[in-house]
Amino acid sequence: MTKERRKLITSALRAAMLWPHTWTGVALGGLLMLIFFMGSLAVFASEIDRWMMPATRIGAVETGPVSLDRAAVPLVEAIAAGRAVRDWYVQLPNERRPVMAFRVRTDSGNAAGMATADGRLLAPVGTLGAGSFFYPLHYSLLLKAGFVGYWIVCFVSVAMLAGLISGVIIHARIFKDFFTFRSWGQIRRSLLDLHNLAGVLILPFHLMITFTGIVIILPIVLPAGVHALYDGDVQRFYDDALGNYSRPRSGISAPLAPLDPMVAEARRLWGGGEPAVVFVYNAGDAASVVRINRDTGDRISLDIQPVFFDGTSGALLNYRRPGPMVATHHVLSGLHFAAFEHWPLRWLYFLSGLAGCVLIGTGMLYWMEKRRVAHGRKPGIGWGSVAALACGSTTGLLIATLSMLAANRLLPAGVPSRELAEVGVFFLAWIGSAIQAAVRTRSDPPWSAHCAAVALLAGSCAVLNWITTGEHPLRAVALADWPVLGVDVALALTALAAWHVSRRLACRQTPDLSTLMKVTDHG
């Protein structure tokens, strides 16, 4: 430690940082855990989707480039099922999702569908999957109205940034204690060590992922500049920044021009690259607009380079490159999305995200163990609430997620609104495990019982995949179906680890208060 550093971080500053660090963690730890865990799952959303949608496990695309006019356009009417189509888009097949995914907005509600690359419509998948449930839960808590979810997630994220910075200040001996881990010592000590280890080792990732997460929706949650220069019209800002193009319906019907030449022209403008999403706005209207987004798998930046065409003539309407700062914004967003094709980095994102969960979880546990000393054997209602919250947001969240996966394999295809039934199972399991945690928390939350439930659920999910789809690990290896094999292996590892932890916890002696009292620490 240099002299300057010592001056900068005084003991008074460290003491002042302890309060916000502690209480943001205790108050917002549960939400942060949800956001970090679902974000970690979202890294592998495509792979979890293959597991949850067996009909889409159809191997790599071998039909060559998709002809939109032959394979995609005829399906839109079928998906709309007789209703008048307003707008639609199709996500084209890629390495991780071998099917086309359609969203169609009609006069009376939205419709979705999936089809093979050669244009064969698949039966409804009957699930939201990771891409439409775990992932939106990560960034909006599924509260779309008025961007309420965005606001909450961003507020919690700023608190996370403040928590990280204050954590570094509190733990100023950061380089000395870098790799200290004393697992054989007191539980409180090892919790603190694990907290510090997860916090210090992965600190750059945590700072990056939290900051860039807010950056993505910054114009929505900090619209000060938009108010200053765009009179508060966020849509106009986005149109200007991203080079968008839009116009109202004309009311005159007109057929859609061929899409394939537009895709070819977009490719030429990009100078290579693959199309990822094709949008048709004002479908069937003389004022229809076609938008083609570029796939960003070959770059960090989330610059989708949208190209806009006139839907009836096929003429180019708009293609504009962003300025340097907007391009920087795209790179920062891309760092968060990790949409690039890079498997080792994807695993690093996933594991670092889980390390974030460890950081948050051990922080809450450390608080509980420390408070236990202050409260004595009879914990108060505050302690009990935090304990139940910690349990419900860690093991309870795992139970809910695994219950949804199990329901995904168990619910018959004919159940009405099957995808909502799965979501119902998720929330019921979560609420149930949180209530159980609240009721059963005496000197400790029911960690052991929860871990046993996690182990049983994870194990049965892997077995259920085998029974209901016939795809056991050996067959997955033979088919080179790595996504499904990966999810199954992750489930099996989760089951083993959770069972081991559950046994260990069940055999653990309840710590004697007198020994707890004797322990000193530097926190």
Place this chain on the structure above:
Amino acid sequence: MTTGGQPRQPVNGRTVPSRCHTAARVTAAVFGAYGFAWGLASFGAELGALAGMAPAEAVTTSSLLALLVLPVVALWAFAVPRVVVGWAVLGGGGVLLTVAARLAGVAAP
């Protein structure tokens, strides 16, 4: 940080602040810091536009800088010895910067 109904005692030589004091600090860190960031982003956007940046560029630049400042000033609201000073700097600064941005917007052609 007190426990249950125990009397408030000095911790590490610092007297434990009252509930009202704590509330003032938390609101300064949440609303004061956001107001300050708002002022920075809006003033920065106007300055950038005056300096000839494209509007989308100016908005993006100033918002990113304000987001960098936001968590730091939120923590500073806890570190500043007197909470009144924290509120004055963050809240007052936010209002001043927003007003300055308005004036710059009016002055701009």
